Each structure stands twice: as structure tokens, then as C-alpha cells.
Amino acid sequence: MHDFDAVVIGAGAAGLFCAGVAGQLGLRVLVIDHAEKVAEKIRISGGGRCNFTNRELDPRAPHKHFLGENPNFCRSALSRYTAADFLALVQRHGIPFHEKHKGQLFGDRSAEDFIGMLLAECGAGGVQRWQPCRVQAVRTASAGYELDTDRGLVRAPRVVVATGGLSIPKIGATDFGHRLAQQFGLKVVAPRPALVPLTFEGEGWAPYAQLAGLALPVRIATGERKAAMAFDEDLLFTHRGLSGPAVLQISSYWRPGTPVRIDLAPGHDLQEVLLQAKLRSRKLIANEIAGLVPSRLADAWVQQNPGWQRPVNEAADKSLGALAQALGRWELVPTGSEGYRKAEVTAGGVDTRELSQQTMESRQPGLYFIGEVVDVTGWLGGYNFQWAWASGWACAQAMAAGRAPADGPTAAGG
Ligand code: FDA
Numbered sequence: 001m002h003d004f005d006a007v008v009i010g011a012g013a014a015g016l017f018c019a020g021v022a023g024q025l026g027l028r029v030l031v032i033d034h035a036e037k038v039a040e041k042i043r044i045s046g047g048g049r050c051n052f053t054n055r056e057l058d059p060r061a062p063h064k065h066f067l068g069e070n071p072n073f074c075r076s077a078l079s080r081y082t083a084a085d086f087l088a089l090v091q092r093h094g095i096p097f098h099e100k101h102k103g104q105l106f107g108d109r110s111a112e113d114f115i116g117m118l119l120a121e122c123g124a125g126g127v128q129r130w131q132p133c134r135v136q137a138v139r140t141a142s143a144g145y146e147l148d149t150d151r152g153l154v155r156a157p158r159v160v161v162a163t164g165g166l167s168i169p170k171i172g173a174t175d176f177g178h179r180l181a182q183q184f185g186l187k188v189v190a191p192r193p194a195l196v197p198l199t200f201e202g203e204g205w206a207p208y209a210q211l212a213g214l215a216l217p218v219r220i221a222t223g224e225r226k227a228a229m230a231f232d233e234d235l236l237f238t239h240r241g242l243s244g245p246a247v248l249q250i251s252s253y254w255r256p257g258t259p260v261r262i263d264l265a266p267g268h269d270l271q272e273v274l275l276q277a278k279l280r281s282r283k284l285i286a287n288e289i290a291g292l293v294p295s296r297l298a299d300a301w302v303q304q305n306p307g308w309q310r311p312v313n314e315a316a317d318k319s320l321g322a323l324a325q326a327l328g329r330w331e332l333v334p335t336g337s338e339g340y341r342k343a344e345v346t347a348g349g350v351d352t353r354e355l356s357q358q359t360m361e362s363r364q365p366g367l368y369f370i371g372e373v374v375d376v377t378g379w380l381g382g383y384n385f386q387w388a389w390a391s392g393w394a395c396a397q398a399m400a401a402g403r404a405p406a407d408g409p410t411a412a413g414g
Helices: 013-024 040-048 071-080 083-092 112-124 176-183 203-209 244-251 270-280 285-289 295-302 317-328 383-400
Strands: 006-009 029-032 051-054 097-099 104-107 128-130 135-141 144-149 152-156 158-161 188-194 215-222 229-237 241-243 260-263 330-332 345-350 367-369
Touching: 006 013, 006 152, 006 176, 013 029, 013 112, 013 158, 013 383, 029 152, 040 051, 040 112, 051 083, 051 383, 071 383, 083 112, 083 383, 135 176, 144 158, 158 176, 158 383, 176 188, 176 345, 176 367, 215 244, 229 244, 241 244, 244 260, 270 285, 270 317, 285 295, 285 317, 295 317, 317 330, 367 383
Parallel strands: 006 029, 006 158, 029 128, 158 367
Antiparallel strands: 051 104, 097 104, 135 144, 144 152, 188 345, 215 229, 215 260, 229 241, 260 330
16 A cells, blocks of 8 residues: 555646646645656657746636637646746746747757656655556545555555646556546546547548648638638648648647648738739749748649640639639638547547546546646647646646645636
8 A cells, every 4th residue: 555645547648747736735746647658748859858838838828829618727726836937937948049930949958848847846746657657546534545556555645646638648647537537427528539640531631642741831811700810920831732841730629520721821812913014024824822821722722623734914804813712711621630649639538527626626526637738729739738837836836835636726717
């Protein structure tokens, strides 16, 4: 029998950070993970450099960068532990970093720096780590909870679930957190892959399949009216469809069966450009539009219509107008997505109405959920890690403050 003040299940971003903070606040903390190596997602994040937070995150308006049934749920945690707080920790550990576009902060060297930092913080808090170690069962007991694990029975008044989402099963993602929530009667918002490449099939896609590897800046949108969402980012053609930051971002908002709309030459009045060209040029239309989009795309594009395979001065105004319209509003319905195999995150998860936005404790006293397992999903760009840090911090503070589990949710659903 092993006794702790808190057991954290999942040694990823949220779990390790929460454990380190709680340990340094005086709790005896055990972290359990079934994987051989901790924090595999940090290791592969940001192309191996870890985009660890984002300077543009506005905690007062989380709906700008987060999705979920109630994006405002994360306001409290994000306000109390900010991007600047995490940055200060990174600086205390002497980790060099740089800012990329749109406020994204990356390590200069390797994501390993951040894993080392989290493990050092856990070390400073006397946190015990068991891994690889499976948790076979969690049940309530007189002292709170009992866990059956590969290393024996563990008792603790508090259990923190930090097992993340379903993305990338090959490095250890499971639905453990969702199942545990359901075991205790807590609702789970149906999970779905997010920040994921979209796929296209059939004859309609054939002309573009040959463009794999091609990238260009676009404006991409989905949804109608109030539900409309748009991003100005880079698009990447792949063998099976579309990817790149533009598509990853829009995928989180895209609903199966609905179209995405792409402006392939954002910032240009294409009709005007083509009509002007008609007055002064004898170049092929493909060569004219190659000034606005990559020439491989221009070539593939004009194949769609014999009226576009001629010198611009010989084209009908109507035909040029149709071309401008097609390039500026390319509307296509994805067949699907690359799924959890390639998704960077999982949207959905433990329903925020079941949790306290101050403490992350659920309606089941003493049971906390933090990080990606919760129905809070950030944009690409360091937002998901900031949610992991902030929710982990809020949970650790609450546990250390010794809030009696009977306090229950303080503001369920935000
Ligand atoms: P996380 O997935 O980090 O950790 C969960 C832990 O629980 C894992 O260690 C897992 O082994 C363990 N676990 C799962 N099931 C278990 C079970 N049954 N028993 C015991 N342990 C179990 N975000 C960002 O902000 N910036 C970035 O640069 C990137 N880049 C990026 C790249 C790629 C390729 C991916 C897949 C994802 C990203 N992300 C990202 C997203 C980010 O990695 C993710 O949101 C956080 O890691 C979530 O942190 P969590 O701690 O909630 O889960």
C-alpha cells in the first residue's frame, strides 16, 4: 500500500507541470504514466522545438483562440497563470527561445529542454514518478481513492486525470480519461480530431493530387454567418488532400459534409488584375496568374477550362471573371480528415459543465481533470500547451490550498 496526497495519471505537459507545482507547495505527489518515456507529445511538438506558449493569448477573451462548448470556461485558469508566467519559468531555467509569427514562442534548441525543465520542477517538489505503469482501476474509498496499478495499491484523497486526448495513439494516447469520467457519471463531449489535415478523393481531386508538396499563403474559411471562421495562413498540398497551418486551423471548426472556402490569392482583386492584363499583355493566362499563385498551381488550374488555356488578350471578360471567382473562392467539400493518427489535438472531452473553472475539480469530489482531456481546444500556435500549464497550475493551487473536496464545483460551466 502506497499513500500520497495526490496521484496524477498522465506524465504529459499538464500532468508533469501540475505535479511539480503541487509538490513544491508541499503535497506528496505520485505521477503515473503507462508509456516508457514521459511527455512524448512535448518531444514531437513544434517540429521538435516546442511552441510552448503564445504571447497573443488574451485571457479575458479566450473564445478568440479556444474552442469547446464553453470556451469562456478557461478564462479563470488562463488569467491566473499566463503566458508571461510560463515564459518567466523558461527564463529561470535558462532555456533560449525565439518568437515566430503571431506571438508563437519556440525553444531555440530542442523540445527536450522543456521536458528537462518539467522533470527538474518535479524533482524540486519531491514528486515520485512511476512509468511505465498501468492504472488498472480507480475507485472511491474511505480516504478518497484507491488505485490498482502494476506496482500495487495506491491511496490518495485526490486524483488528477491528465491523460490527454486521443491523438497519435502510437505514442500512448488513450481514452482513459474519458472512460474514467464516465465511470463517475461525468459527461463527455464527443471527441473528434482537430488541428488535422483534411482529405479529398475522387475525380474532382485528381488535378490537384499532383501538386503534393506545394505551399502558398491563402485565406481559408468555413461555416456560415455567426459560425463562420477564417484564417490567413499557409496552405500545403499533400498526396491525400490539404494540410499546412491554414488547414489545421480550419479543421478544428470544419464539420463533415460542409465545404471549406479558399482564397488562393488573398489581398488581390483578381478580376481587376486579369482585366488589366488583357489590355496590355499577350501572355498565356497561366503565366499571368503565375504572378499571384505558384506556377504549378496556375498550370493545373487553367486545365479545368479550355477558355483559360489561351493568351489573356484573347479571353472573354466573362471567362476571366469566372477564373477570378474560382481562384478567389475555391469551394470544396473534404471527404474526411487524416484522423487521430495525424491530428495534433482532440476536440471535445470532459464536459466543462462538470468541472470547476477555478480548481478543475469535477462534481465527483477529489477528482480533477486538466489539459487536453477537458473540452478545451486551442488554436495552433502554443495555445494548447498554455492551457495545459494553466489548468495544471489552477489544479495544483487548489489541491495545496486543501480545498475540501466537498466544496464541489464553484462555477460549473463558467
Ligand atoms: P499529453 O498528451 O501531453 O499527455 C498525456 C499523458 O498521459 C501521456 O504521457 C500519455 O502517455 C499518458 N496516458 C495516456 N493514457 C494513459 C493511461 N491509460 N494510463 C497512464 N497514462 C496515460 N501544442 C502546442 O501548444 N504547441 C505545439 O507546438 C504543439 N505541437 C504539437 C505537435 C504534435 C505532432 C502533436 C500531436 C501535438 C502538438 N501540440 C502542440 C498539442 C500538445 O502536445 C497537447 O495539447 C498537449 O501535450 C496536451 O497536454 P496533456 O498533458 O493534456 O496531454
